[in-house]
Every structure is written in structure tokens, then in C-alpha cells.
Amino acid sequence: MQVTKNDHEQAGSRGQDRPDLGGPDPAPVFGALFDAHAAPLQRYLARRVGTETAHDLVAETFLVALRRRETYRPEAGTARAWLYGIATNLLRHHVRTETRALNATARLAAANPMVSAGHDGRVAERVDAQSRAAQLAGALAELSVADRDTLLLVSWAGLDPGEVAEALGIPAGTVRSRLHRIRRWLRANASETNSKSTKDESSREGEGESAGR
Numbered sequence: 001m002q003v004t005k006n007d008h009e010q011a012g013s014r015g016q017d018r019p020d021l022g023g024p025d026p027a028p029v030f031g032a033l034f035d036a037h038a039a040p041l042q043r044y045l046a047r048r049v050g051t052e053t054a055h056d057l058v059a060e061t062f063l064v065a066l067r068r069r070e071t072y073r074p075e076a077g078t079a080r081a082w083l084y085g086i087a088t089n090l091l092r093h094h095v096r097t098e099t100r101a102l103n104a105t106a107r108l109a110a111a112n113p114m115v116s117a118g119h120d121g122r123v124a125e126r127v128d129a130q131s132r133a134a135q136l137a138g139a140l141a142e143l144s145v146a147d148r149d150t151l152l153l154v155s156w157a158g159l160d161p162g163e164v165a166e167a168l169g170i171p172a173g174t175v176r177s178r179l180h181r182i183r184r185w186l187r188a189n190a191s192e193t194n195s196k197s198t199k200d201e202s203s204r205e206g207e208g209e210s211a212g213r
Helices: 005-013 029-051 049-066 080-113 122-140 145-156 159-170 172-211
Strands: none
Touching: 029 049, 029 080, 029 145, 049 145, 080 122, 080 145, 080 159, 122 145, 122 172, 145 159, 145 172, 159 172
């Protein structure tokens, strides 16, 4: 798809956040949408299902968007929310992959806790942030698909509650109440869930060793 600079300017003039996708030539506006949203969408999906699967999902998201462009209503929401909604629906075919990855991260965090050492405060903060994310992985795996989508669209994708509501097709009030409930549950259960995940894995390994004797 070859898009000229003038094409991008024309697409931007119509409003990149709420573009008109119903024109006779969708190439310019979709070129602008891809430039604006493909990279952050790729990073978000990669955190959930890995780089290779994320690459395929981004391509599929834009193909689906192109085929369904007539269903997009600018007055109903932003193009970003619409694209993330399509990606979320596609992502649900990979729930098992995501859950396995989260459980593996939780086991790794329990077996090798990160320690923020040294005098570089920025490095220490980064390591500490990575540690907290790993410690939450087991709890994220325990969430329902709908709850996990809601939380991660805000926390990892950076959508606001209104955009999450547009992406998931639910009221904004539902998103806010769901986020409050999820965060409260995470604060209460993250450590316990990771401990349980590690114990369950150890138990499975022990059963495997007994069966092999």
C-alpha cells in the first residue's frame, strides 16, 4: 500500500481520531491509521501473547477493519477504540496462550525474585516495576477474560475508561465499576495467587516424578 504525504495530510484533515472511513478510496486514511496505531497495538498485544502472535494479530486487525469499515461510526467513538475492540475480539482466540504465559511468568518471579541493587535509581525503579508486573502475572491469569481485557486495555494499552467502553461495547460506568472491583481484588489476592500457582506447579512436577519411578 503506497501512501503519499498529501494523502496523509488529507486523512489528518478529516480527523485522525475519528476519520471518515466510508470514502471510495480507503487507502489514504487506513495508511494514516496504520502509521498512528500499529506500533502501540503491536506492543500491547506482544505483552499479552508474545511478539510472533502479536504481529499476526495486528495484520489481521487491520484486515478486519478494512473489510468492516462501513460499520465504523465516528460519532460513536474513536478509531483507536474501534481498532482495539477488533484486536480484543481476535485476541480471545489466544486466551490459553496468554494464560500459560502469565502462569509461567508468575512461577519465574516466585523462583527468582528480582532484587533492585546498585546506586542507579532509574535502574532500580525499572527492575522494581518489572518485579511488580511479574508478581501480578499469576493474579492476572486468574481473572476472567472480560476482566483481564478491561484492566489491560487501561493499564497496558493506555485507553481511558470511555475508550475501553467503546472497544468492548459496554457502558463507561460498567468499565469504571469493573476496574474498581478488579483492582481491589488484585490488591487482596496477588501474592496469594502467585503462591498458589507455584505450589500447584510443584505439585504437578512431584506427581510427574512419582509416575516416572
